Amino acid sequence: MRAGRDPAGVRIVVAAKTFPAEAVRAVVEAGARDIGENYVQEARRKRAELDRADVRWHLIGRLQRNKAKTALDLFDVIHSLDRLDLATDLDRAARAAGRRANCLVEVNLGSEKSKGGVSPGELERFLGQLAEFPDLLIEGLMAVPPPATRPEDSRLHFAELFDLRERLSGLRLPNARLKELSMGMSADFEAAIEEGATIVRIGTAIFGTRTGTG
Secondary structure, eight states, X not given: OTTSOOGGGOEEEEEOTTOOHHHHHHHHHTTOOEEEESOHHHHHHHHHXXXXXXXXXXXXXXXOGGGHHHHHHHOSEEEEEOOHHHHHHHHHHHHHHTSOEEEEEXXXXXXXXXXXXXXXXXXXXXXXXXXXXXXXEEEEEEEOOOOOSSGGGGHHHHHHHHHHHHHHGGGOOTTEEEEEEEOOOTTTHHHHHHTTOSEEEESHXXXXXXXXXX
16 A cells, blocks of 8 residues: 555465464465465475465476476466467466466566576567467566565566566567566565565465474
8 A cells, every 4th residue: 555556456375385274274264265375295295285275376386397387387477488489388287177277477577597487688689489379378477686685676577567567568469468566575566566466475484484394
């Protein structure tokens, strides 16, 4: 509201990596309906334990090609599409399942070698290549900015992702809506919302500091 935006336009994805199913169940009972996981196996276990049809599951970590089919079965949205070979596998799995794979394209805003993601300069070409995969639905963009000492340090990256989305929306690609911007986490979600985020991925601010491994 402080940013002049409708709160209904921003979705909280609860980043549940390493937190047990009991903790996830508690936030779902408190009203959360979007759960984010980084790993396929961890999500499979928690989803089976929760057994809730009204929860949307988001893969917010990097996806290996050999787990594309499993990920499609488990997750409603995949936030980390960033390479053509993975797009090929997801498209094939979606076609076999008789559905479309809802994806966000991950953008590597800081050109960090330790992270996945398409560089901003390659994003337009990559989206054009994805137009050849009819069973993929590209709903938007996702980014994890470089580590920052202050939330304000991430603001320029969030603004860059917003500008990329605005510019590339005009391409009118057949399988790209580009309505979603998944950016911002516990330390900087306020700046992300002010810069146009439609999805924020929050874990620590909900659960506390991570101490376990699953």
